[in-house]
Every structure is written in C-alpha cells, then in structure tokens.
Amino acid sequence: MFLFSPFLSFLFFFFCSFFTYLFLFLFVFVVSFFFHLFLFFFYSLFVFFVFVSTFFISFFYAFLFVVLFFCLFLFFSFFSFF
Numbered sequence: 001m002f003l004f005s006p007f008l009s010f011l012f013f014f015f016c017s018f019f020t021y022l023f024l025f026l027f028v029f030v031v032s033f034f035f036h037l038f039l040f041f042f043y044s045l046f047v048f049f050v051f052v053s054t055f056f057i058s059f060f061y062a063f064l065f066v067v068l069f070f071c072l073f074l075f076f077s078f079f080s081f082f
Contacts (some may be wrong), residue, residue, distance in 0.1 A: 015073045021066050029062035 036054040 019037045023068045024069055025062045029058045032061045033058035
C-alpha cells in the first residue's frame with residue numbers, strides 16, 4: 001500500500017538516496033564551517049588551529065545531523081506501514 005502511492009514512493013526513494021544524505025552532510029558542514037570560522041576568528045590569532053578545529057567541529061555536526069535525519073526517516077517509514 002505504501003509504495004503504490006506515487007508521492008509516498010517518491011519520498012521513499014528520495015530519502016533513501018545516497019545523494020540526499022550527501023547533500024545534507026555538505027550543506028550542514030559548509031554552514032557550520034563558515035559559522036565557526038567566523039566565530040573563532042575573533043577569539044584566536046592562530047589560523048591553523050582555527051581552520052583545523054573548525055573543520056572537525058563542522059564534520060561532527062554534519063555527521064550527527066545526517067545520522068539524526070536517517071534515524072527519523074527510519075522511524076517514520078516504519079510507522080507508516082501500520
């Protein structure tokens with residue numbers, strides 16, 4: 001029943017797509033990266049430290065966001081069958 005609806009099947013395959021999660025990861029990473037770069041610029045004069053710490057913090061935020069998004073998708077797709 002779930003896959004016979006065109007809109008629900010589109011949503012299912014869209015959210016299962018690898019590129020969806022890649023786009024989400026890159027979007028959160030870039031936004032977080034520039035935000036932290038801007039934030040740390042005023043607190044530190046060590047450019048290398050700022051760049052490296054910003055990279056890892058942004059990677060961590062983007063990874064957590066994608067994992068949370070995937071878990072929410074699994075949760076709602078599981079309960080949509082009932």
